[in-house]
Amino acid sequence: MKNLIGLDKAKAEKLNEKLNELLANYQVFYQNLRGFHWNIKGKTFFELHAKFEEYYNDAVVKVDEIAERILTLEGEPLHTFSAYTSTSSLKEAKGISEGTKAVEIVVQNFSTLVALEREILSLAGEADDEGTVSLMSDYISETEKTLWMLNAYLK
Template sequence: MKNLIGIDQDKAKALTSELNQLLADYQVFYQNLRGFHWNIKGREFFELHLKFEEFYNDAVIKIDEIAERILTLEGEPLHTFTAYVNHADIKEEKGITNGIEGVEIVVKNFATIILKEREILALAAEADDEGTVALMSDYISQTEKTLWMLNSYLQ
């Protein structure tokens, strides 16, 4: 049986489960980025304050897109902090004031996110879900470039 957009319902359900995992990771990542933005200190303050803001502004857009994709697939997006923390692989960070440590955590968080994006991409391709494939493809390209740049910053 297919859903409204022509995707097998069982495959759509599996996709929404994985997309909810990604949504939870992005929500915790977003909050980590806000904390880094607010609390960073030191010589890198000005550049990292702006960079963390850029990252959290991008994350909030992705959070909305992921939730809307879940709804398009006829699922229900997670929407409580408890659900986010319970489902996320990314862990909450607290008390980070060192810029380099913040960037290292961002790299680790992006590495977690890109693995999940690749898993979803493969599932979406198997389900002939071009909408999710396109979304994940765009995210992966952007995340790869960001990881390259952050790794260069840490060198």
């Protein structure tokens, strides 16, 4: 049985499960970044305040792209905070104002996201879902470069 865009419905459903997991993780990541942006203190305030804003602006775009991909695959994107927090493997970061600690959490969050993106990439390839493959490939390339830069910052 095929869906509207010609993919096997069962494979598309499995992809939607994982895409919803990615969506939930990005929503928690987004909120963590907002908190870091608002609450960061210290000598690196200006650079990290701007960097966290850059990251959360990117995350909000990805949230929309992921939700729209789920809809394209004939699924329903998660859309409540309770669903996000119960589905996400990322944890809420609370009370973080020190720069190095915030960056360490961002690195951990990005590492979790890229691992999930690779899992989705593999599933999408098996499903002949070029749209999701392309989306995940772009995300992975971008996240890998960001992780390299953040790790250089922490050295």
